[in-house]
Amino acid sequence: MQSRYRDVYESWRDAPEQFWAEAAENLDWFKPAEKVLDESAGVYGRWFVGAETNTCHNCLDRNIAAGRGAQDALIYDSPMTGAKTHFTYDAMLEEVQAIAAVLVNHGISKGDRVIIYMPMIPEAVFSMLACARIGAVHSVVFGGFAAHELATRIDDCQAKAVISASCGLEPGRVVPYKPLLDHAIDLAKTKPNYSFILQRDELHAPLRYEYGDVDLAQAIEAEKLLGADVPCVPVLAADPLYILYTSGTTGEPKGVVRDNGGHMVALHWSMENIFGVKPGEVFWAASDIGWVVGHSYIVYGPLLAGNTTILFEGKPIGTPDAGTYWRVIAEHNVKTLFTAPTAFRAIRRDDPEADFVQKYDLSRFRALYLAGERADTETIKWAERALGVPVIDHWWQTETGWPISANPYGLGLLPVKYGSPAVCMPGYAVEVLDDEGHPVADGTLGNIVVKLPLPPGALVTFWNADERFRTSCLEEFPGYYKTSDAGLIDEDGYLFVMARTDDIINCAGHRLSTGAMEEVLATHPDVAECAVVGIADSLKGQVPCGFLVLKKGVSRDQAIVSREIIQLIRDEIGPVAAFKNVMIVERLPKTRSGKILRGTMQKIADGLPWKMPATIDDPAILDEITAVLQQHGMAETA
Ligand code: COA
Ligand code: AMP
Numbered sequence: 001m002q003s004r005y006r007d008v009y010e011s012w013r014d015a016p017e018q019f020w021a022e023a024a025e026n027l028d029w030f031k032p033a034e035k036v037l038d039e040s041a042g043v044y045g046r047w048f049v050g051a052e053t054n055t056c057h058n059c060l061d062r063n064i065a066a067g068r069g070a071q072d073a074l075i076y077d078s079p080m081t082g083a084k085t086h087f088t089y090d091a092m093l094e095e096v097q098a099i100a101a102v103l104v105n106h107g108i109s110k111g112d113r114v115i116i117y118m119p120m121i122p123e124a125v126f127s128m129l130a131c132a133r134i135g136a137v138h139s140v141v142f143g144g145f146a147a148h149e150l151a152t153r154i155d156d157c158q159a160k161a162v163i164s165a166s167c168g169l170e171p172g173r174v175v176p177y178k179p180l181l182d183h184a185i186d187l188a189k190t191k192p193n194y195s196f197i198l199q200r201d202e203l204h205a206p207l208r209y210e211y212g213d214v215d216l217a218q219a220i221e222a223e224k225l226l227g228a229d230v231p232c233v234p235v236l237a238a239d240p241l242y243i244l245y246t247s248g249t250t251g252e253p254k255g256v257v258r259d260n261g262g263h264m265v266a267l268h269w270s271m272e273n274i275f276g277v278k279p280g281e282v283f284w285a286a287s288d289i290g291w292v293v294g295h296s297y298i299v300y301g302p303l304l305a306g307n308t309t310i311l312f313e314g315k316p317i318g319t320p321d322a323g324t325y326w327r328v329i330a331e332h333n334v335k336t337l338f339t340a341p342t343a344f345r346a347i348r349r350d351d352p353e354a355d356f357v358q359k360y361d362l363s364r365f366r367a368l369y370l371a372g373e374r375a376d377t378e379t380i381k382w383a384e385r386a387l388g389v390p391v392i393d394h395w396w397q398t399e400t401g402w403p404i405s406a407n408p409y410g411l412g413l414l415p416v417k418y419g420s421p422a423v424c425m426p427g428y429a430v431e432v433l434d435d436e437g438h439p440v441a442d443g444t445l446g447n448i449v450v451k452l453p454l455p456p457g458a459l460v461t462f463w464n465a466d467e468r469f470r471t472s473c474l475e476e477f478p479g480y481y482k483t484s485d486a487g488l489i490d491e492d493g494y495l496f497v498m499a500r501t502d503d504i505i506n507c508a509g510h511r512l513s514t515g516a517m518e519e520v521l522a523t524h525p526d527v528a529e530c531a532v533v534g535i536a537d538s539l540k541g542q543v544p545c546g547f548l549v550l551k552k553g554v555s556r557d558q559a560i561v562s563r564e565i566i567q568l569i570r571d572e573i574g575p576v577a578a579f580k581n582v583m584i585v586e587r588l589p590k591t592r593s594g595k596i597l598r599g600t601m602q603k604i605a606d607g608l609p610w611k612m613p614a615t616i617d618d619p620a621i622l623d624e625i626t627a628v629l630q631q632h633g634m635a636e637t638a
Contacts, residue, residue, distance in 0.1 A: 002412060003412030004412050005408055005414055008273070008426055009426050012426030013426075013429070016037070016427075017036040017037050020037075020047065020262075020455070020456055021033075021036045023266075023456075024048065024261075024265045026269075027053070027062070027265060027268060027304070028053065028058055029051050029052065030052040030054070030234045031051055031052035033048040034049055034050030039453060042238070042461065043466050044452045044453050044481075046238045046259070046460065047237065047259070047261060047262035048237035048238070048261035049237070050236070050237075051237040052234040053234070053260055053261055054135075054232035054233060054234060054235060055132040055235075055241050055260050055263070055304075056096065056132040056133035056232055057133075057232040058268075058304055059129060059132075059300065059303035060073070060089060060093045061093065061232065063089050063303070064090060064093060068279075068280075068306050069089050069090040070088050070089075071306075071308065072087065072088055072308040073088060073091075073092040073303060073309070074086075074087045074122060074125060074303075074308070075087075075311070076121070076313070077313070077314075077328055077332065078120070078121075078312070078313035079313070079319040079320060079324055080313050080314055083313075085122065092129075094224065095126045095220070096126050096129045096130050097133070097228045098220045098221075098228045099123070099127055099220060099223075100130040100133045100134050101223040101226075101230050102130075102196065102220060103130055103134060103161070104134055104230060105223075106193070106194050106214070107160075108134065108160060108161055109134065110135030111135065111239075112136045112137070112160040113136070113138075113139060113159045113243065114131050114138050114159060114160065114161050115138075115141055115153060115154055115161070115162045116138050116139070116163045116289075117150060117163070117177065117181060118143065118163065118165050118198070119167070119168035119175075119313065120288060120289065120311055120312065121165060121198070121200070121311075122311060123163075123198050124140070124165075124289050125289065125298070127163045128242070128299055129303075131242075132242075132260075133233065134230065134233050135233040135234075135235045135239065137157070138241075138242045139153060139159065139243040139245065140242070140244065140294075140295065141245070142290025142510075142574075142576065143168045143175065143290060144510075145290075145573065145576060146180065146570065146571055147180045147187060147571075148184070148571075148573070149573060150184035151183075151188040152245075153245050153253065154184060154188040154192060155188050156253070156463060157463055158190045159190060159192045160192055160193055160194075161192050161195070161196065162181060162192050163195075163196045163198075163216065164178070164181050164195060164196070164197055165197065165198040165199075166178055166199045166203050166204055167200050167202055167203040167205070169313065171315060176205065178197065178205035178206070182208070185211075192212070193212055194212040194214055195214070197213055197214065197215060198217055199216075235260050236260070236261075237259060237260055237261020237262065238259050238260075238460070239260055240257050240259060240463075241260045242257075242258050242295065243258075243463045244256045244258070244295060246292070246398040246511060247504055247511050247513035247516060253516075254465070254468070255462050256398050256399055256462065256463075257461050257462065257463050258295075258401055258457070258459060258460070261456070262455075262456030262458075262460075263401065263456070264300070264304050266402050266427065266455060266457025266458075267296055267300050267301040267401075267402055270402045270425075271283070271301050271302065271305035273408060273410040273411055274402075274406050274408045274410055274411075274425060275301075275336050275369060275410060276336065276366070276367065276408070276410035277305065277307055280306060280307070280308075281307055281308070281335045281336075282307065282308040282332055282333050282334045283305075283307045283310075283335065283336050284310035284329070284332070284334045284336070284338070285297035285298045285302075285309075285310075285338040285339070286312055286338070286343060287340070287372075289311075291372075291510070292398040293338065293371070293372060296402055301402075308332075310334065312328060315346075316339070316346050317346045317349075317350045321356065322347045322350035322356050323351070323357075323360065326356055326357055326359070326360040329365050330365075333364055335365065335367075336366055336367050336368075336369065337367075338368075338369040338371070339368075339369075339370065340370065340371065340372035340373060341372070341373055341374070341375040341379050341380075341509070341541070342372075342541060344370070344379050345376075345379055345538070348379065348382050349538075349539065354386035365387065366389055366390075366409075367392060367409050368390070368392065369394055369406075370383075370392065370393050370394070371393070371395060371403070372509035373509050373541045373542075374497065374498075374541065375393040377419055390407075390409065392406065392409065392416075392422070393407075394421045394422065395421035395485075397485075398459075399458065399459045399473070399481075400454070400457070400458045401458055402458075404425060404430065405421045405422055405424050405428070405430065405497075406422055406423075406425055407422035417490075417492075419496060420494040420495060421495060422495070423493050423494060427454075427455025427457075427458075428450050429450065430448060430450055430451075431449055431489075432445075432446040432488055433446050433447050433449055433477055433480070434446050437476075437478075440488075442488075442491045443488055443490055444488055445486060445487065445498065446486065446487075447482060447486060448485045448486065448495070448497065449480035449481060449482055450480060451479065451481075452479055452480060452481060458481075484500055484504065485499070486499050486500070486501050487499075503598075505544060506534075506541055506542055507541065507542050507543050507544065507577075508540040508541065509541075510576050510578075512576075512577055514532035514533060514534060514544060517544055517546065517569055517573065517579060520569055520572045521546055521548065521565060521568070523568070523572075526551055526554045527548050527549070527550065527551070528551040529548070529588055530546060530547060530548045530549070531547045531588055531596045532547075533598045533599075535602060536606045540578065543579075544581070545581040545582075545583065545605060546579065546581065547583045547585050547601060547625070548561075548565065548582060548584050549584075549585060549587060549588055550584060558584050562582040566579060581632070583625075583632060585624060585628050586621075587618075587621050587624065589601065589617075589618070589622050590616075590621075591613065591615040591616060591617060592615055592617050604625060604635050605634050607635055
């Protein structure tokens with residue numbers, strides 16, 4: 001069948017406001033928009049100005065009114081605990097209203113910020129929706145971040161409350177959350193009024209009632225007994241739904257702000273038109289609610305579209321084996337799976353012949369979508385062979401909230417070009433510019449930018465930091481949003497995303513800032529200078545590698561210093577940083593103007609061909625770096 005993609009893209013380009021106004025008709029509004037797009041509002045314009053709505057109403061109440069009350073809204077499948085729990089739309093509404101009532105009774109109201117620091121349990125999703133229901137702004141923090149990162153976020157958004165759990169579960173270990181939370185609150189200048197703690201059976205946390213701790217499960221039960229009935233608070237389309245902090249180029253994370261109106265319109269549109277899932281079907285994003293993929297495609301997208309979403313608390317391998325994903329797909333009738341290429345590299349490593357696939361009935365499974373990092377062709381081809389369904393690379397970012405480019409199953413698939421996340425989605429006019437801002441010829445590498453205004457669903461600003469948003473994303477290429485990705489567009493309009501232009505690395509699909517790691521390393525008393533680069537890793541795509549110059553006179557055992565350094569990153573940023581490579585070197589290679597040659601070090605470590613930079617201050621340093629890397633079994637040319 002001919003793809004409708006080109007016609008639909010053109011219809012958007014010809015009349016963008018009409019396109020999104022029509023998409024908005026599929027959702028409920030308490031008050032219609034005065035303007036579909038007000039270009040003079042906000043930093044670059046605002047969508048659905050003047051409209052009133054509520055995102056939770058559109059996720060739950062609207063679908064129940066349409067007859068979906070008895071349909072599963074969420075299936076919690078946890079190989080970590082053995083739990084498999086189904087929540088219908090009706091049941092979910094009851095849970096969400098109970099948490100909303102708990103929040104309201106503790107003084108949380110419209111506009112207040114609530115941090116959600118939770119593992120992959122249903123209450124995390126219910127809490128997000130409860131905030132949305134009462135107009136509070138949630139900010140979910142990934143469980144793999146340490147206390148300091150949590151404290152930074154509490155302070156930046158001035159959280160009035162935190163919703164958390166007693167523990168998370170990682171293979172082979174229980175991660176106690178409460179001590180991390182208590183430490184974060186000690187570190188933070190803003191003291192939240194309440195910490196709502198969900199006690200899990202695997203570990204109970206001692207609660208400090210005198211400091212505002214509340215046993216969440218007890219509070220929920222009490223509200224349910226009272227028959228909690230919490231109406232949706234009308235919010236403006238332009239009001240913030242959530243803040244999601246993501247890595248910037250410094251240690252200070254950026255609070256991406258998502259609005260209510262544009263967000264729900266874009267996500268609703270994407271479910272059927274991009275991912276090709278129809279209302280009532282099961283969609284699974286195997287990610288974490290702490291990341292944007294979790295926000296958009298575990299929680300909001302599928303629920304807005306009347307799908308059943310899967311909340312999976314486990315890993316692609318080891319919980320218990322490399323067949324877990326196939327079990328979940330077969331058992332819950334998943335039509336479309338979305339995950340990161342890393343997950344498939346892990347599965348392939350454990351089960352190269354895909355033997356586990358044979359054990360499950362995947363005949364109803366339709367498509368696999370991969371994003372979050374560059375999808376290598378080998379992995380895509382392996383997945384295609386193993387699963388016999390289209391394997392679709394698509395590209396987007398925390399900032400955009402939904403795919404910038406994809407091969408749209410819903411509109412009809414286009415031919416696949418390996419290595420390319422295909423074509424721009426309606427809403428995104430993507431161009432490639434050179435460093436001076438001039439368009440480059442087809443097939444030429446440059447800065448990937450998106451013409452303003454950004455579509456509904458993309459970030460509207462950084463929390464309390466309009467100016468930072470302007471300067472870091474909009475200033476360098478006037479009239480465009482800078483994605484900080486480099487790549488090219490070929491003669492057929494296919495995009496190829498090659499690398500970041502900043503210090504962000506992608507490790508196991510997790511976005512990390514090497515600059516933030518350098519800031520932490522510099523605080524170690526023995527460290528004089530440091531540089532962190534992302535080096536190639538066959539499983540995680542990239543992992544960080546720290547090069548450290550110790551202060552003169554430091555004579556301590558280098559192995560001990562290295563261990564301390566690794567622990568420091570773990571304590572300050574969190575285990576998710578996966579910081580395990582430390583190279584202690586005599587000197588760092590620099591240009592004559594003092595700029596550290598991180599790119600050259602990265603190439604040497606990866607065993608790639610590299611050229612002596614013309615501006616290098618002392619070429620001999622690169623030999624020293626190579627020697628140290630070789631001692632660690634790296635820098636071998638292929
Ligand atoms: N809470 C606490 N700790 C966490 C955590 C969480 N939510 N998530 C990860 N960690 C810890 C891990 O336990 C690990 O700790 P360790 O150093 O003590 O072993 C560390 O952070 C690094 O985690 P990770 O990079 O995920 O590596 P891993 O070896 O545990 O797992 C994969 C490797 C490939 C199985 C895993 O990264 C994965 O499932 N990736 C899928 C990608 C994904 O979901 N991306 C989301 C965006 S789509
Ligand atoms: P995050 O904000 O965590 O979603 O990370 C976004 C970044 O991940 C992008 O800016 C890219 O650098 C990278 N990325 C995401 N998806 C892809 C993809 N399909 N191909 C290449 N890089 C990707």
